[in-house]
Amino acid sequence: xxxxxxxxxxxxxxxxxxxxxxxxxxxxxxxxxxxxxxxxxxxxxxxxxxxxxxxxxxxxxxxxxxxxxxxxxxxxxxxxxxxxxxxxxxxxxxxxxxxxxxxxxxxxxxxxxxxxxxxxxxxxxxxxxxxxxxxxxxxxxxxxxxxxxxxxxxxxxxxxxxxxxxxxxxxxxxxxxxxxxxxxxxxxxxxxxxxxxxxxxxxxxxxxxxxxxxxxxxxxxxxxxxxxxxxxxxxxxxxxxxxxxxxxxxxxxxxxxxxxxxxxxxxxxxxxxxxxxxxxxxxxxxxxxxxxxxxxxxxxxxxxxxxxxx
Amino acid sequence: xxxxxxxxxxxxxxxxxxxxxxxxxxxxxxxxxxxxxxxxxxxxxxxxxxxxxxxxxxxxxxxxxxxxxxxxxxxxxxxxxxxxxxxxxxxxxxxxxxxxxxxxxxxxxxxxxxxxxxxxxxxxxxxxxxxxxxxxxxx
Numbered sequence: 001x002x003x004x005x006x007x008x009x010x011x012x013x014x015x016x017x018x019x020x021x022x023x024x025x026x027x028x029x030x031x032x033x034x035x036x037x038x039x040x041x042x043x044x045x046x047x048x049x050x051x052x053x054x055x056x057x058x059x060x061x062x063x064x065x066x067x068x069x070x071x072x073x074x075x076x077x078x079x080x081x082x083x084x085x086x087x088x089x090x091x092x093x094x095x096x097x098x099x100x101x102x103x104x105x106x107x108x109x110x111x112x113x114x115x116x117x118x119x120x121x122x123x124x125x126x127x128x129x130x131x132x133x134x135x136x137x138x139x140x141x142x143x144x145x146x147x148x149x150x151x152x153x154x155x156x157x158x159x160x161x162x163x164x165x166x167x168x169x170x171x172x173x174x175x176x177x178x179x180x181x182x183x184x185x186x187x188x189x190x191x192x193x194x195x196x197x198x199x200x201x202x203x204x205x206x207x208x209x210x211x212x213x214x215x216x217x218x219x220x221x222x223x224x225x226x227x228x229x230x231x232x233x234x235x236x237x238x239x240x241x242x243x244x245x246x247x248x249x250x251x252x253x254x255x256x257x258x259x260x261x262x263x264x265x266x267x268x269x270x271x272x273x274x275x276x277x278x279x280x281x282x283x284x285x286x287x288x289x290x291x292x293x294x295x296x297x298x299x300x301x302x303x304x305x306x307x308x309x310x
Numbered sequence: 311x312x313x314x315x316x317x318x319x320x321x322x323x324x325x326x327x328x329x330x331x332x333x334x335x336x337x338x339x340x341x342x343x344x345x346x347x348x349x350x351x352x353x354x355x356x357x358x359x360x361x362x363x364x365x366x367x368x369x370x371x372x373x374x375x376x377x378x379x380x381x382x383x384x385x386x387x388x389x390x391x392x393x394x395x396x397x398x399x400x401x402x403x404x405x406x407x408x409x410x411x412x413x414x415x416x417x418x419x420x421x422x423x424x425x426x427x428x429x430x431x432x433x434x435x436x437x438x439x440x441x442x443x444x445x446x447x448x449x
Contacts, residue, residue: 019341026345053367076386079436083366087359094351102348233344236336271348273341287344288336 008241009282016277023105023272027112034058034109038185055185057082060103061163061220063089065175068168078171080182092220096227100234104214104221105272110181110202111214115253117206135208149255152216153268160219180213210253214270225267232290235264235276241283248275248285258285385443390425390436397424401443411442 037055044050056062062085066077070086077085095103104111125132159175166174176182176195180202183195198217205212214221237248239262248258251274256266258275279285339347359365363372369389370378380392380400388397398405398420409416412434414427427434 022341022345026349051368051370054369057367079390082369083359083364087355087365091352091355094355095348098351099344099348102344103352106345106348107352233339271344273344276341287339287341289339290334290336292334 008243010280011282011284013280016274016279019273019277024112026106027109027115030107031109031112034185041186053084054080054082056080056182057084058088058185059085059181060088060092061085061181061223062173063087063092064164064220064223065167065173068164069171078167078173080173080176092224093227096224097231098233099271100228100231101221101224101269101271103224104218105270108214108220110184110218111211111270113184114202114206114211114213117203118210118253121207138208149215155216156218156222156225159217160222163219175219210255211270215254215268221270222267228267228269229265234288234290235269235271235273235285236288237262237264237285238283241281243281243284245280247278247280251275251278263288385440385447388424388436388440388443390423392424393421394418394424394427395420397439397443401447403443403446412439 034055037053037058040052041055044052062081066081066085067089069076069078077083092103121135125135163173163175166172173179178194178198180195180199183199202213202217209215235258237258242259244259246259249256249260252258253272253274254266254268254270256264256269256275258264264275273287276285276287356365366372370391372378378387378389380387380396382400382402385401394405394408397403398408405420408414409418412427412431414431414434418427418430424434424436424439428436
């Protein structure tokens with residue numbers, strides 16, 4: 001073997017499929033949990049006398065919205081939020097730091113719903129070539145404005161500031177009227193019409209764009225993206241084992257150019273491992289935990305590693 | 311597992327610096343460990359908060375499982391799920407006075423929840439009731 005050749009160990013495709021199957025099972029479990037809570041509310045409405053958990057109490061973002069009120073008022077919450085929201089918000093902080101976008105990729109039922117619609121779209125496109133050609137034609141027509149994808153991703157940070165800041169300023173969930181999660185868990189009550197419209201748009205857009213809500217508007221994803229920056233865990237690409245096939249980037253549901261970086265630190269990464277599973281090279285892509293090397297210094301602890309210049 | 315020998319280009323572009331420089335090293339995390347870590351970190355605060363009595367998913371019970379009732383002490387405690395009767399009893403308000411203040415139809419039963427009044431009495435909201443009760447208490 002010469003210096004210019006390296007042994008590339010092929011990873012069987014079934015490995016990636018097994019990982020994704022496991023992910024889908026977990027996602028379905030959380031979807032079933034939320035469906036169960038929503039069904040309870042349908043069977044036992046507010047005035048039934050039966051105590052049922054509120055679906056909105058299971059939204060981690062409610063904890064971020066209510067945190068300011070909880071701190072400044074000595075333990076009370078803004079309407080529609082409960083202690084569970086705060087606990088789940090704390091969980092999100094821990095998960096984002098420990099495992100970046102794990103919640104988005106493996107737990108979030110709304111993310112799973114969007115993925116389900118995208119899978120349906122792919123299935124229909126395979127079944128009906130005319131539909132596939134139509135969507136391809138639409139993509140070509142929209143190509144001149146594809147640059148908007150980059151800029152629109154900043155929208156979710158604006159939504160985050162508006163939702164958390166508005167709740168702190170006015171003491172109510174200013175985001176609730178257009179919150180698709182609230183609309184989803186209260187779908188039987190038809191309470192939040194604006195939220196239902198946003199939910200409908202997000203679901204419809206999922207047919208053409210993968211995870212549109214996560215990419216452009218999810219305030220919880222924005223919180224995690226920011227917190228995840230300090231995490232020591234990330235997907236890394238080993239240049240010496242990379243086949244430069246770009247399969248990783250092609251499989252990324254949020255269009256991260258995985259093939260062009262050595263460490264995926266994008267705040268948009270949802271940790272779904274689709275890029276890792278699709279990589280045909282055994283050591284090409286993997287989840288890596290950054291640790292101090294042979295000479296660790298006190299000034300660069302593990303958790304702050306990602307913040308400091310490399 | 312197939313072993314392939316592939317000619318590698320002599321120069322590879324590296325747009326982003328690798329974290330595993332002299333001072334840093336990376337260890338590979340198996341997806342199963344990743345999932346276990348993610349789930350454990352996400353779910354662990356729930357039993358901890360339950361044990362500490364800080365887990366409620368409804369405004370009707372406290373973290374220790376006791377039913378929340380209107381005490382008549384602080385209008386901020388009023389919630390949309392409470393019934394008209396609860397408010398009448400706790401704040402010693404005559405039913406006719408409350409109905410007249412918000413234009414609630416007289417045939418509305420006292421067991422109706424406050425949130426349901428928003429559809430039958432356009433001027434009514436739980437927040438406005440809190441303000442009204444606070445003003446009444448101050449008088």
